[in-house]
Amino acid sequence: MLSEHAEEILEALAIQMEEQGKKPLELGAMRDEPAIEELEKLGYIRRDQDHIHLLDKGKSHALACIRRHRLAERLLSDVFDVKKNIINEVSCKFEHLLHEGLEDKVCTILGHPRVCPHGKNIPPGKCCQEKKDRRLVKIISPLAELESRDRGHIAYLQAKDAPQMRKLISIGAIPGVSISLVQKFPSYVFKIGHSQFAVDKELASAIYVRLTR
Amino acid sequence: MLKDFAKKIGYNEPLEIYIARIEALLFADYKITRRAIALLLLQEDAGMLEYVRQRQRDSFGKIQELIEEAKGSYPYPLSYIISLCRQKEAGALVKYSLFAEAGHKQGLQEKLSKILMNPFAAAPIMLALLYYGLYKFVGVLGAGVLVNFLEDRVFISHINPFMTYLVQKAIPFVLIQDLLVGEYGIITLGLRYAIAIILPIVATFFFVFAIAEDTGYLPRLAMLVDRLFKRIGLSGRAVIPLVLGLGCDTMATMVTRTLPTKRERIIATLLLALAIPCSAQMGVILGLLHGHALGTVAWLSVIISVFLLVGFLASRIMPGELPSFYMEIPPLRLPQFSNILRKTWTRLSWYFKEVLPLFIFASVLIWAGAITGIFSLLVRILEYPVSWIGLPDKAAVAFLFGFFRRDYGAAGLYDLKKAGLLSGNQLVVACITLTLFLPCIAQLLMNIKERGMRMGIAMSVFILLFSFSIGFLVNLVLTVSGVTL
Numbered sequence: 001m002l003s004e005h006a007e008e009i010l011e012a013l014a015i016q017m018e019e020q021g022k023k024p025l026e027l028g029a030m031r032d033e034p035a036i037e038e039l040e041k042l043g044y045i046r047r048d049q050d051h052i053h054l055l056d057k058g059k060s061h062a063l064a065c066i067r068r069h070r071l072a073e074r075l076l077s078d079v080f081d082v083k084k085n086i087i088n089e090v091s092c093k094f095e096h097l098l099h100e101g102l103e104d105k106v107c108t109i110l111g112h113p114r115v116c117p118h119g120k121n122i123p124p125g126k127c128c129q130e131k132k133d134r135r136l137v138k139i140i141s142p143l144a145e146l147e148s149r150d151r152g153h154i155a156y157l158q159a160k161d162a163p164q165m166r167k168l169i170s171i172g173a174i175p176g177v178s179i180s181l182v183q184k185f186p187s188y189v190f191k192i193g194h195s196q197f198a199v200d201k202e203l204a205s206a207i208y209v210r211l212t213r
Numbered sequence: 214m215l216k217d218f219a220k221k222i223g224y225n226e227p228l229e230i231y232i233a234r235i236e237a238l239l240f241a242d243y244k245i246t247r248r249a250i251a252l253l254l255l256q257e258d259a260g261m262l263e264y265v266r267q268r269q270r271d272s273f274g275k276i277q278e279l280i281e282e283a284k285g286s287y288p289y290p291l292s293y294i295i296s297l298c299r300q301k302e303a304g305a306l307v308k309y310s311l312f313a314e315a316g317h318k319q320g321l322q323e324k325l326s327k328i329l330m331n332p333f334a335a336a337p338i339m340l341a342l343l344y345y346g347l348y349k350f351v352g353v354l355g356a357g358v359l360v361n362f363l364e365d366r367v368f369i370s371h372i373n374p375f376m377t378y379l380v381q382k383a384i385p386f387v388l389i390q391d392l393l394v395g396e397y398g399i400i401t402l403g404l405r406y407a408i409a410i411i412l413p414i415v416a417t418f419f420f421v422f423a424i425a426e427d428t429g430y431l432p433r434l435a436m437l438v439d440r441l442f443k444r445i446g447l448s449g450r451a452v453i454p455l456v457l458g459l460g461c462d463t464m465a466t467m468v469t470r471t472l473p474t475k476r477e478r479i480i481a482t483l484l485l486a487l488a489i490p491c492s493a494q495m496g497v498i499l500g501l502l503h504g505h506a507l508g509t510v511a512w513l514s515v516i517i518s519v520f521l522l523v524g525f526l527a528s529r530i531m532p533g534e535l536p537s538f539y540m541e542i543p544p545l546r547l548p549q550f551s552n553i554l555r556k557t558w559t560r561l562s563w564y565f566k567e568v569l570p571l572f573i574f575a576s577v578l579i580w581a582g583a584i585t586g587i588f589s590l591l592v593r594i595l596e597y598p599v600s601w602i603g604l605p606d607k608a609a610v611a612f613l614f615g616f617f618r619r620d621y622g623a624a625g626l627y628d629l630k631k632a633g634l635l636s637g638n639q640l641v642v643a644c645i646t647l648t649l650f651l652p653c654i655a656q657l658l659m660n661i662k663e664r665g666m667r668m669g670i671a672m673s674v675f676i677l678l679f680s681f682s683i684g685f686l687v688n689l690v691l692t693v694s695g696v697t698l
Binding site: 117118119120157162164165166167168169171172174175176177182183185186187189195196197198199200202203 | 288289290292293296297300301304330332432435436437438439440441443448449537538539540541542543544
């Protein structure tokens with residue numbers, strides 16, 4: 001297993017790749033890190049004078065690191081209600097515990113979220129493509145996947161674009177408000193406060209609910 | 214005074230700074246507070262952006278820069294962030310000012326609402342509503358009892374003879390006499406149709422529609438049909454103009470404005486023009502098919518199939534944003550009688566203001582067409598397609614008039630049926646073709662007004678060809694299979 005440091009470096013490389021294309025990472029202060037050597041030996045990275053480059057072999061590992069970090073952020077903010085300003089700090093430590101399939105379980109519990117609380121993409125894992133694992137108790141789930149009479153609070157919205165977001169806001173579907181699903185066929189009908197609304201599947205999939213039992 | 218008590222909602226840190234910076238840049242004379250404008254600008258409200266851009270062209274670039282900068286400091290759209298802050302404030306206000314009594318029991322109203330939203334109960338309920346609301350109330354009472362009374366007792370026995378006498382006395386020219394009180398005269402035909410036939414039908418329909426609206430049935434219907442409507446390129450919301458079309462397609466075409474995307478508006482307009490018969494037309498068609506149970510079923514199934522097929526194809530062909538459905542489902546309420554009356558009255562007065570002139574216009578056109586011989590030419594041209602679909606030549610007149618008022622056309626067929634000139638099959642083919650055939654002239658004008666000249670004309674040409682093709686096809690199938698209806 002990789003050391004925590006090596007994971008952090010891979011993550012930084014992947015973020016660099018995601019945000020600035022294929023540019024390599026400046027070596028800088030990391031020059032003497034043993035983790036660099038560790039990654040180089042595994043064939044994940046290549047080092048030249050001042051930069052490190054992510055190699056194809058390391059790519060999937062790097063994406064997995066990002067995935068773990070952002071899932072940790074989601075878990076901390078949605079389930080544990082950790083304050084926004086310390087989320088990053090805590091998840092930096094938390095992410096290293098999400099190994100050996102644990103991250104997919106967390107992902108399932110959270111309803112396979114597609115973005116972190118900061119709005120950045122979470123790379124999908126195996127569990128997101130497979131049919132949803134029903135045995136796990138859901139804590140956060142898109143409204144479209146709840147059963148009638150399930151209730152909870154809206155955790156966050158995952159709209160596909162600004163107009164869709166505006167529609168949700170206009171009917172008062174905003175994080176924090178309590179919501180209960182009245183029926184799901186032929187359309188999704190839910191209750192927010194004392195008002196009832198009907199939406200189609202696309203909109204119902206954009207509302208993520210933290211369930212209360 | 215009120216301003217002093219108004220509570221200001223505090224937004225979080227970077228946002229407040231950008232609000233203040235934009236406020237400082239707003240110097241033109243605005244009627245509302247600069248803070249409100251700054252907030253609208255930050256939410257990128259299209260109307261407000263344009264409004265401010267026009268008022269202060271020079272500093273608008275700077276404002277735009279600030280908006281972009283503000284957007285950059287949040288991962289979500291600013292409208293979302295702002296709504297969140299407002300929600301938080303509103304929640305806090307509600308918390309100390311509103312108390313809910315515990316132990317709320319599910320009342321009759323909620324049970325009824327559940328039943329109305331149940332997809333299995335929906336079909337029988339809708340059929341019952343169509344039968345009592347549309348067939349019994351609009352059809353039998355409106356199109357039957359009231360029309361008979363107004364037409365026979367009021368117009369034919371009193372107004373028409375009186376006006377004819379008056380006009381013939383006062384105006385010595387036969388041409389003008391014909392225009393006013395002739396066979397297709399403004400008074401004897403135009404006004405008589407408008408007041409004795411259309412008025413009772415649309416009035417009873419608008420009455421039923423207002424009840425459906427005020428009880429909260431329509432949003433529930435919208436929610437039930439959304440899945441089906443997605444297949445024809447519409448959302449559940451479109452059920453409102455389409456149901457209204459059963460009353461008056463012209464008004465319904467105007468109401469398609471409430472649909473959110475251009476694509477939905479075009480598809481709804483096409484379906485209204487093609488496959489939704491208005492109440493006036495339906496009244497006469499159901500009268501024509503009276504006593505032909507099988508024929509009625511055949512007519513209804515063909516029209517419904519055409520509605521679904523054309524909708525499905527249009528949704529495949531038309532580019533543009535896919536529809537999305539969201540709607541509030543208000544609690545069921547017992548409608549207030551005064552509100553129902555007021556709504557019915559408002560719609561009726563709109564109807565008369567917009568449509569009565571068109572009746573008169575149509576009468577003039579028919580009169581002019583008749584004396585210039587253009588009509589007989591058009592009738593002769595129409596005789597070809599009419600004979601292709603297996604109808605007697607005389608039906609061509611009904612089709613031509615059908616364009617001026619869809620119900621004129623149906624009424625023309627009525628005379629043919631009375632004279633025993635139509636077999637069961639011919640009757641069904643005629644009713645199908647006439648239902649699909651070009652909308653009345655009022656609706657054509659509304660189509661052009663709402664959808665533009667090109668789209669309006671293109672739709673009409675399509676409908677003209679399509680209606681006769683379907684008529685031809687139905688006639689062919691009936692003849693080849695040897696079925697008599």
